[in-house]
Amino acid sequence: MLMLLRIDGVSCSYDSAEVLKDVTFDVPSGTLFGIVGPNGCGKTTLIRCVSRVLEPVGGSVFLDNELLSGMSFRDVASKVGVVPQTTRPGFAFTAYEIVAMGRTPYVGRLQMESEEDLAVIKGAMLSTDCWHLRSRMFSELSGGEQQRVVIARALAQEPRVLLLDEPTSHLDLGYQLQIMDMIEGLAEERNLIVVAIFHDLNMAVRYCENVVLLNEGKVEEVGGTLDVLTNENIERVYGVKVAIERSPSTGLVMIVPTARRAKNRGSGGGD
Amino acid sequence: MTVARESIVDIVEKSRSRRIWIAVLFGVMLASIFSSLAFGTVGPIGAGIPSRMSWGDFFNSIVAEGPASNILINLRLPRILLACAVGAALSISGAVMQCLFRNPLAEPYILGVSSGAAVGVSLGLIWGLTSLLSTPILAFSGALITVAAVYGIAQVRGRIKTDTLLLAGVAIASFLSAVSFYMLYAAGKDRDLIISWIMGSFALTTFDEVLITTFVLVMGGLLVFLFARDMNVMLMGEETAKQLGVDADTVKIIVLATASILAAIAVAFVGIVGFVGLIIPHIVRMTLGPDNRILIPASAFAGATFLIWMDVLARTVAGGQEIPIGIITAFCGAPFFIYLLRSRKTGYAYAS
Numbered sequence: 001m002l003m004l005l006r007i008d009g010v011s012c013s014y015d016s017a018e019v020l021k022d023v024t025f026d027v028p029s030g031t032l033f034g035i036v037g038p039n040g041c042g043k044t045t046l047i048r049c050v051s052r053v054l055e056p057v058g059g060s061v062f063l064d065n066e067l068l069s070g071m072s073f074r075d076v077a078s079k080v081g082v083v084p085q086t087t088r089p090g091f092a093f094t095a096y097e098i099v100a101m102g103r104t105p106y107v108g109r110l111q112m113e114s115e116e117d118l119a120v121i122k123g124a125m126l127s128t129d130c131w132h133l134r135s136r137m138f139s140e141l142s143g144g145e146q147q148r149v150v151i152a153r154a155l156a157q158e159p160r161v162l163l164l165d166e167p168t169s170h171l172d173l174g175y176q177l178q179i180m181d182m183i184e185g186l187a188e189e190r191n192l193i194v195v196a197i198f199h200d201l202n203m204a205v206r207y208c209e210n211v212v213l214l215n216e217g218k219v220e221e222v223g224g225t226l227d228v229l230t231n232e233n234i235e236r237v238y239g240v241k242v243a244i245e246r247s248p249s250t251g252l253v254m255i256v257p258t259a260r261r262a263k264n265r266g267s268g269g270g271d
Numbered sequence: 272m273t274v275a276r277e278s279i280v281d282i283v284e285k286s287r288s289r290r291i292w293i294a295v296l297f298g299v300m301l302a303s304i305f306s307s308l309a310f311g312t313v314g315p316i317g318a319g320i321p322s323r324m325s326w327g328d329f330f331n332s333i334v335a336e337g338p339a340s341n342i343l344i345n346l347r348l349p350r351i352l353l354a355c356a357v358g359a360a361l362s363i364s365g366a367v368m369q370c371l372f373r374n375p376l377a378e379p380y381i382l383g384v385s386s387g388a389a390v391g392v393s394l395g396l397i398w399g400l401t402s403l404l405s406t407p408i409l410a411f412s413g414a415l416i417t418v419a420a421v422y423g424i425a426q427v428r429g430r431i432k433t434d435t436l437l438l439a440g441v442a443i444a445s446f447l448s449a450v451s452f453y454m455l456y457a458a459g460k461d462r463d464l465i466i467s468w469i470m471g472s473f474a475l476t477t478f479d480e481v482l483i484t485t486f487v488l489v490m491g492g493l494l495v496f497l498f499a500r501d502m503n504v505m506l507m508g509e510e511t512a513k514q515l516g517v518d519a520d521t522v523k524i525i526v527l528a529t530a531s532i533l534a535a536i537a538v539a540f541v542g543i544v545g546f547v548g549l550i551i552p553h554i555v556r557m558t559l560g561p562d563n564r565i566l567i568p569a570s571a572f573a574g575a576t577f578l579i580w581m582d583v584l585a586r587t588v589a590g591g592q593e594i595p596i597g598i599i600t601a602f603c604g605a606p607f608f609i610y611l612l613r614s615r616k617t618g619y620a621y622a623s
Binding site for chain 2: 051053072076077081082088090091094104107110112
């Protein structure tokens with residue numbers, strides 16, 4: 001059955017500076033949904049809003065017609081799993097202990113993890129191929145292994161929604177594809193609603209069926225990935241001229257930057 | 272489910288062996304309480320002034336009226352029990368603060384909490400409020416006000432800057448120490464009293480002090496233990512903790528206030544004892560890992576044992592002369608701590 005995450009007119013602000021303005025879109029389950037946009041456009045803020053770390057000043061977030069805003073942290077955590085951009089535990093935990101933290105919404109204050117919890121943890125670690133790492137220290141794992149452990153932690157929450165903040169930004173090419181293929185498989189297999197932030201537009205084109213393009217906290221456009229990521233939209237939002245080409249040898253669509261537009265962003269100097 | 276069971280055996284085993292450690296440490300603590308009774312000016316082990324006591328007389332004096340019953344039961348036993356309770360309280364407090372601020376340096380002394388409590392107690396000494404209840408209450412107030420102030424200074428836009436927190440703590444700690452010593456000095460208090468304050472002392476402990484300290488320790492320790500799992504998750508950072516279902520803001524307030532009260536009760540009856548809250552949780556974390564469900568009880572028992580034996584040294588090494596406990600803890604604790612910092616195992620306990 002198709003599920004739906006509905007972001008309905010969400011506005012958000014830090015210290016009176018409005019970061020998100022009336023953001024509205026729907027995300028269906030089973031496929032990947034991308035959030036793209038330039039730095040500071042509110043991508044991470046949007047994830048913080050959906051995961052209820054930040055209370056929106058206006059609008060609401062619904063999951064299958066259920067209002068997420070106003071729920072307890074515990075209730076939201078059993079529905080929404082988040083994979084942050086970086087994970088640095090304060091002290092040295094094993095990979096297993098990190099994934100076991102995903103059971104927090106289900107384990108009582110004075111309980112140890114039950115057998116059912118253990119089974120869920122193991123299942124999550126197997127599906128991201130990190131069960132063999134369970135006794136290793138998290139801090140000693142490679143970037144790709146760490147990311148698989150953190151995704152397993154989110155899966156151990158048994159969520160219906162998976163939010164990922166630039167899941168591949170610290171990874172080499174091989175790990176980037178491995179992680180994204182894995183996430184794509186999980187979305188289909190578990191019928192998850194997957195929302196991921198991308199800096200690399202080619203990653204978004206390759207993996208997302210739909211994207212939302214944010215600019216200065218507002219939705220610029222939302223829809224099918226190639227309908228949104230057009231030459232005009234990219235140039236308007238990022239200030240970069242691009243060529244969008246389908247590679248004759250692989251059939252993959254590539255977005256290739258060609259020149260920066262005369263109107264400069266930042267202090268890079270005129271060219 | 273049995274499939275999961277079989278292959279998860281290594282993990283179950285590991286957590287079981289860690290829980291056995293808690294029982295072992297508890298046993299060592301109990302054994303220390305009894306065996307440390309034998310050390311001292313009067314007793315079978317120690318300076319032997321005027322003459323060394325026989326083991327027979329020693330056991331007699333404990334179980335029945337004997338030549339040294341009064342010294343062993345009414346003078347020595349309470350200070351052993353107070354050392355035990357204070358060691359546990361300081362270790363729990365340090366473990367909690369290191370965890371909440373995700374920094375290995377955080378502990379009640381460095382964050383100024385102990386000095387805040389000391390100001391409260393000093394005010395009591397000057398105003399003549401030195402009853403069994405007013406002293407701890409003043410210490411709690413001083414500690415809580417200080418922790419709130421240090422926290423407030425370090426908070427920028429709802430986020431804690433750990434560097435600022437530690438620096439603010441160090442600054443406030445030395446300021447408040449100066450304030451409390453000046454108050455005692457200006458009030459013409461006797462110099463021995465001031466020194467026993469700066470360095471801590473278990474001399475002249477009463478059973479009432481032991482009872483109050485133990486009560487606060489048990490209540491505070493249990494309350495903190497209730498949140499042990501939440502604190503584990505908060506080691507991932509507060510935002511991630513919320514996304515994993517922990518109400519991090521509430522947990523932080525409850526646990527930090529409790530940890531401050533535990534540090535304050537130690538100051539109230541003993542004075543400032545450094546190093547225990549810093550090193551004990553580290554040593555335990557290096558051997559048993561960072562899981563607070565294990566770390567908190569294990570640190571409590573290890574810290575209790577440590578301070579019992581430090582107090583034995585304080586009352587025996589200089590013959591009949593009593594050495595302030597803080598000197599002994601710093602003297603033994605600091606070199607050992609530096610050794611641990613340089614040893615290879617450290618990499619196990621600290622990420623990156």
